[in-house]
Amino acid sequence: MLGLLLVDRVGDTGVAGEVYTLYRRWYEQLLQGAFPLDDVTWQYPPGAALVFLAPGALPWLTYFQAFVALTLVADAVITLALARAGVRGAWLWVCGLPLLLHLPYARYDVQVTAVAVLALLAVQRRPGTAGALAGLGAMIKVWPVLTVLGTPPGRTTRRAWLSAAACAAALLAVLMSGFSHSLDFVRQQGARGVQIESLGGTVLQLARKAGWSGAVRYQYGAFELVGPHVSGVARLSLLLSVAALCWLLLWRVRALRWTPATPFDASFAAVLLFTVTSRVISPQYLVWLLGLAAVCLTSRHTTQRTVALLMLPAAALSALAYPVCYDDVLAGTPLGLLLMVVRNGLLLFAALLSCRRLWAATVAR
Structure with a gap:
């Protein structure tokens, strides 16, 4: 997968083009304290800013290199978590992801999936943690909130759902206070x-x-x-x-x-x-x-x-x-x-x- 990514048409074309162009452009805009405004390609909840800003934590690498490195870390987290929970699940992930060729390492969906996988695996023993992760994931790409849909009725569901709502609300409040145009994505998504x-x-x-x-x-x-x-x-x-x-x-x-x-x-x-x-x-x-x-x-x-x-x-x-x-x-x-x-x-x-x-x-x- 990494080999395919390296020989992909380097620059602003090919599968890796989104990281080189879109993600890098959003990163630079977010550094200015504002979400992309009137950008038809910005269709993600405000929590996605955390993923696009994260490569800045590795300043000795280019943005593309840092993004791929962090994606590899997220992939490793998923693999280790699944291996601890059940080897068959880990094998499905390890064998299934390369079927998508190098695409997973040039998009931010592996990071989102890592949050969702950890949330699901925590539901039984730590419903509060599972809910917080689900709320975080929902603010990054919405669908991880579905990880708390099937929580057992009673105390587990109450803790998970309240924790998800609290985490999502807190993160949204922080992002809205730190960045302008936080909700502009709704208009672009609807179009x-x-x-x-x-x-x-x-x-x-x-x-x-x-x-x-x-x-x-x-x-x-x-x-x-x-x-x-x-x-x-x-x-x-x-x-x-x-x-x-x-x-x-x-x-x-x-x-x-x-x-x-x-x-x-x-x-x-x-x-x-x-x-x-x-x-x-x-x-x-x-x-x-x-x-x-x-x-x-x-x-x-x-x-x-x-x-x-x-x-x-x-x-x-x-x-x-x-x-x-x-x-x-x-x-x-x-x-x-x-x-x-x-x-x-x-x-x-x-x-x-x-x-x-x-x-x-x-x-x-």
């Missing part, structure tokens, strides 16, 4: 359209072959589809995400049987649901799913063993789609369409299977 790698994007790409007049355009920092009915597909994706949230709340209310693996399984199922209903399914999303799948495999009580293993081919297909065959995906060639249909179909199947198994294991008939 996003349908990205070509998403489930809706795949449907629209297939529609292009059937005569739909839309096209692919680079906007909001990604390649999105534009044309008739795109806004309808985007609204449908949001509605499906709301439906997923409603199902998860219903599961939480109805669940009666809890095992040590239930918090792991619930978090994995929730992130899978929000992934397949998203307007954006970037390949780095598989970093999250691999991490959560690995945590599930640390427990012999998990209901998600088959679903966890499905993340391996999903990761390999994601790497084929980007960066290996990305030109085909953009052009909507038969190969590009096949990759997207199979990858997204696999993720959709995994999400449905995950929810079915979680419900069957925890909700009374």
